[in-house]
Amino acid sequence: MKIPIFAKKGVKFYDEEFDEYMSKIGGEKLAQDKPLWEVHLIKYPTRKNNAAGTSVVKLHHSLGDGYTLMGSLLSCVKRVDDPSIPITFPSSHATTSSIKRLPESIFSMFKSASDFGWNILRGSNFIVDDQSPIRPENKEFKHGFGISNVTLSLDSFKVVKNKLKVTTNDTLVGMIFLGISLYMEAKSYESRKTQATAIVMLNARKIRAYKSVEEMLQTNSDTSWGNRFHSLQLPIPKLSDANTCNPLDFVLEAHKIIIGLRNSSVLPLSGLILRMLDKIKGTEAAAKHAYKTVANSSVIISNVVGPVEQVALANHPIKRFYFTATGLPTSLSVTILSYMGNIHIAFGVDKGVIDEHQLLSCFETAKEMIFNAANKI
Numbered sequence: 001m002k003i004p005i006f007a008k009k010g011v012k013f014y015d016e017e018f019d020e021y022m023s024k025i026g027g028e029k030l031a032q033d034k035p036l037w038e039v040h041l042i043k044y045p046t047r048k049n050n051a052a053g054t055s056v057v058k059l060h061h062s063l064g065d066g067y068t069l070m071g072s073l074l075s076c077v078k079r080v081d082d083p084s085i086p087i088t089f090p091s092s093h094a095t096t097s098s099i100k101r102l103p104e105s106i107f108s109m110f111k112s113a114s115d116f117g118w119n120i121l122r123g124s125n126f127i128v129d130d131q132s133p134i135r136p137e138n139k140e141f142k143h144g145f146g147i148s149n150v151t152l153s154l155d156s157f158k159v160v161k162n163k164l165k166v167t168t169n170d171t172l173v174g175m176i177f178l179g180i181s182l183y184m185e186a187k188s189y190e191s192r193k194t195q196a197t198a199i200v201m202l203n204a205r206k207i208r209a210y211k212s213v214e215e216m217l218q219t220n221s222d223t224s225w226g227n228r229f230h231s232l233q234l235p236i237p238k239l240s241d242a243n244t245c246n247p248l249d250f251v252l253e254a255h256k257i258i259i260g261l262r263n264s265s266v267l268p269l270s271g272l273i274l275r276m277l278d279k280i281k282g283t284e285a286a287a288k289h290a291y292k293t294v295a296n297s298s299v300i301i302s303n304v305v306g307p308v309e310q311v312a313l314a315n316h317p318i319k320r321f322y323f324t325a326t327g328l329p330t331s332l333s334v335t336i337l338s339y340m341g342n343i344h345i346a347f348g349v350d351k352g353v354i355d356e357h358q359l360l361s362c363f364e365t366a367k368e369m370i371f372n373a374a375n376k377i
Contacts, residue, residue: 026145174251
């Protein structure tokens with residue numbers, strides 16, 4: 001365990017030192033001759049986290065995906081209200097069957113072929129997002145890692161959901177897209193015309209509920225340990241005078257795109273091509289294809305479901321969870337985790353390219369625009 005000592009003393013909060021430390025460890029690679037994880041215990045209060053201290057667990061993605069690692073973490077915590085009662089998770093409508101079902105119409109067959117073709121082309125460098133304020137020309141040159149975060153109540157989404165007949169995910173994706181578009185416009189008005197794509201990472205397992213480490217380590221299991229995920233390519237709507245005046249268009253467009261992809265077989269087809277590459281050309285070829293798909297896009301989005309109740313680690317109640325990813329080929333990542341009736345969103349950025357504070361401000365503006373527009377209906 002690593003316990004940092006901050007030089008500044010006698011201050012009430014240590015947000016600046018905390019950010020510098022997170023940037024430092026986010027930019028450092030894990031040593032190859034040691035276990036591929038680290039635990040950092042930061043014993044300083046921060047205003048942004050509203051906590052007396054912060055525990056940071058740094059893990060290499062080769063150990064597993066979000067499902068695997070969250071399942072492992074949850075094996076270490078207990079409910080605060082009653083440790084003897086199992087942890088529960090938010091209920092949701094089953095979407096796996098609709099995502100994985102075979103096409104039921106000519107439209108869905110054409111949609112599947114189109115989506116699958118775009119996926120292959122993007123992984124082969126034939127389709128690449130335009131250069132923009134969130135996608136620099138030289139993405140290999142990193143300037144340091146920055147992170148900003150925000151917490152939203154799940155209840156705050158009810159107005160939009162009920163009035164537009166959409167889901168929380170539709171609303172959140174539309175909000176993120178609007179925030180990104182506002183940031184791009186603030187940096188360059190010409191970016192209104194650019195093509196930008198978000199890669200959304202999804203759990204490829206047939207079951208959503210978390211299992212114990214012992215169950216995940218079983219072979220031939222639907223919840224087996226490792227990296228088992230699909231990716232969806234969502235085009236970020238271009239900002240215009242029309243959708244700026246009606247920000248709910250971003251939510252409706254997100255809903256339309258997501259419904260269209262659910263009626264497509266692109267997810268199992270994309271998984272099939274990765275498995276074929278793995279078997280024919282090896283794991284490195286499959287990983288290279290997945291890497292190129294992300295590198296040729298502008299932002300990566302990942303979502304993990306957390307507990308409904310407050311949990312404690314070693315008898316220390318946890319106020320909030322965040323997670324993020326570093327070392328990505330994109331300069332922007334958005335990671336989302338639900339916990340205790342709230343959604344915790346983290347924006348991870350390449351500091352030399354994106355101003356994380358301005359990006360967060362644009363997201364806050366997008367949130368207010370969408371909520372205010374929904375309240376006027």
